[in-house]
Amino acid sequence: MKAIIANKKGIENIEIREIDIPKIRQNEVLIKIKAIGVNPVDWKGVESGEFGSSYILGSDISGIVEGIGNKVTKFKKGDEVIGSLDWNKQGAYAEFVASEERFLTTKPKNLTFIEAAAIPMASLTAWQGIFDKLGLSKNEKIVIQATAGGVGLFALQFAKWAGAFVIAIASEKNTAFLKSLGADMVLDYNKIDFSETLENIDAVFDSVETAEESFKILKKDGKYVGISSLSTPISKKLIAQYDVTATKYLFKSNNKQLKEIVMLIENSDIKIFIDKVFSFSEVKKALKYQKNGHSRGKNIIVPD
Numbered sequence: 001m002k003a004i005i006a007n008k009k010g011i012e013n014i015e016i017r018e019i020d021i022p023k024i025r026q027n028e029v030l031i032k033i034k035a036i037g038v039n040p041v042d043w044k045g046v047e048s049g050e051f052g053s054s055y056i057l058g059s060d061i062s063g064i065v066e067g068i069g070n071k072v073t074k075f076k077k078g079d080e081v082i083g084s085l086d087w088n089k090q091g092a093y094a095e096f097v098a099s100e101e102r103f104l105t106t107k108p109k110n111l112t113f114i115e116a117a118a119i120p121m122a123s124l125t126a127w128q129g130i131f132d133k134l135g136l137s138k139n140e141k142i143v144i145q146a147t148a149g150g151v152g153l154f155a156l157q158f159a160k161w162a163g164a165f166v167i168a169i170a171s172e173k174n175t176a177f178l179k180s181l182g183a184d185m186v187l188d189y190n191k192i193d194f195s196e197t198l199e200n201i202d203a204v205f206d207s208v209e210t211a212e213e214s215f216k217i218l219k220k221d222g223k224y225v226g227i228s229s230l231s232t233p234i235s236k237k238l239i240a241q242y243d244v245t246a247t248k249y250l251f252k253s254n255n256k257q258l259k260e261i262v263m264l265i266e267n268s269d270i271k272i273f274i275d276k277v278f279s280f281s282e283v284k285k286a287l288k289y290q291k292n293g294h295s296r297g298k299n300i301i302v303p304d
C-alpha cells in the first residue's frame with residue numbers, strides 16, 4: 001500500500017512509500033481508507049518531530065472495514081467508519097490502517113467519505129471544550145476565536161445548539177458565512193481589538209492563544225479554554241488577578257462522544273464544511289495550505 005511518511009523534520013522531507021498493509025491484532029480493525037482529515041498537528045508534528053523520526057502521518061480517517069481481529073465486537077467487514085486514531089501512533093495517511101475499535105464509530109449515513117473525514121479531531125476538540133470544560137449553557141455569552149477554522153465551525157454550531165449567544169472572531173470575508181450559521185455577532189480581528197470592545201462575557205473558546213486579552217473581557221468567575229500552544233502554560237498570577245477559571249487541554253479520541261456528534265449530523269443539527277480536497281501526491285501542498293492558517297472548515301486528502 002501507499003503510505004505518507006515523515007522521515008526527517010520538515011514538510012519538504014515527507015515521502016510517499018510503498019509498504020506492507022498492516023497486520024491486525026485481536027482487538028483491531030483493518031480499514032481501507034477513503035479519505036483523511038488534515039489537522040494543524042499534522043504539519044506541526046512533522047516540523048517539531050514530536051511523533052518521532054519515522055512514522056505515517058495523521059489521525060483522522062473515514063473508510064471501510066476490510067477485516068477484523070477475533071476480539072472485535074462492534075464492527076464487521078464492509079462497515080463504513082470514521083475515527084481519530086491513537087494519538088501516539090498516528091498512521092492515518094495511508095491506503096490501509098489497523099486501529100483499535102475504541103477509536104472508531106459508524107460514519108454518518110448522510111455524508112460522503114470526504115465530508116465524514118472532516119469530523120473526528122475537530123468536532124471532538126470543540127465538543128470537549130464547549131461541554132466538558134466550559135459547561136456552556138443556554139443564554140451564556142461565548143467568544144469563539146478562529147470561528148471559521150476546522151475546530152471553530154464545530155464550536156460555533158455546538159454553542160448555538162446549546163442555546164448560547166455567540167460572538168465569533170474571524171476576518172471580514174467570513175462575516176456573512178458565520179452569521180448564516182447563527183453567529184450573533186462577528187468581529188473582524190484585523191479591524192477590531194476584541195479585548196477593548198467586549199465585556200461581561202461568560203466563556204471564551206480560544207484556538208489562537210489570547211489568554212490575557214480574553215481574561216480582560218470575562219466576567220468574574222468567567223471560564224476560558226485554550227487549545228493552541230499547549231506547551232506554554234497559562235499564568236497562574238493572571239488567572240488569580242482576573243478571578244477567572246482557565247485551562248488548556250489536548251482533545252481525546254472518544255467514540256461515545258463521536259457517536260453523539262454523528263447523531264447530530266444525521267439529524268442535520270450540525271453541518272460539515274470542506275475547504276479543499278488534495279490527492280496523496282499533493283500532500284506537501286495540503287500541509288502548506290493548512291499551515292497558512294486561513295482555511296474555512298476542513299481540508300481533506302484522498303488516496304490517488
Ligand SMILES: NC(=O)c1ccc[n+]([C@@H]2O[C@H](COP(=O)([O-])OP(=O)(O)OC[C@H]3O[C@@H](n4cnc5c(N)ncnc54)[C@H](OP(=O)(O)O)[C@@H]3O)[C@@H](O)[C@H]2O)c1
Nearest residue numbers: 040125146148149150151171207227228249250251293294
Ligand atoms: N488542543 C487540541 O486538542 C487541539 C485540537 C485541534 C486543534 N488544535 C489547535 O487549534 C488551533 C486551531 O485549529 P483548527 O484546525 O481550527 O485550525 P485552522 O482550521 O487552520 O484555523 C483556520 C482559521 O483560523 C482563523 N484565524 C487565523 N488567524 C486568526 C486570528 N489572528 N484571529 C482569529 N482567527 C484567526 C482563520 O480565519 P480567517 O481566514 O478569517 O483569517 C481560519 O478560519 C491550531 O493551533 C491547532 O493546532 C488543538
